[in-house]
Amino acid sequence: MRDNTHELIIETASAFFAERGAWGTSLGDIAGSIGISKGTLYYHFPTKQALVNAVLERSVKRISDRLFAWVDTVKAGLDPVAPLEGLCDALLEDESLRVFIAVNSAAEPESELEAAVDRAMNEWNVMIEVGSLRMEASVAAKMKRILAAVLPFICGLAALNADGDYAKAAFTALVLG
16 A cells, blocks of 8 residues: 555645646655655655656546546436536546646657546546436437537636636536537
């Protein structure tokens, strides 16, 4: 089992990455913020890339877990606004999507990190499609038509740090409008 320091480093790095970006954050910033030496940080993560990968893995898992939970809540016959707002909440409730965006922006073309980002986006699109298929038929059809825009749109709202009510209203307007 990983110790608390390991998890604290990932948590702290995630917060810094969401605010400053992955490459706009130094390992010294992270170490100083939690009161450990850079040597201790290097003990847990031998390179900054290793830390970025760990932060990405954590963010992807959190987002995937939220999307799985969202899919389980979607039921046919519901007012279509509720599942759409639920999807928005699932993706914007914590900083995981903003962290994901920050790490994504740090990915070099054709790198392992870019491949991991692409795999996650593909997985999430499938989960969103599965959830949308459980909605009323007209909403499911519209979601299928705009599926390629759903995640980029919500990522844009996350990057803007949009207010939850505004984000939900904007997203439901995109889908239902």
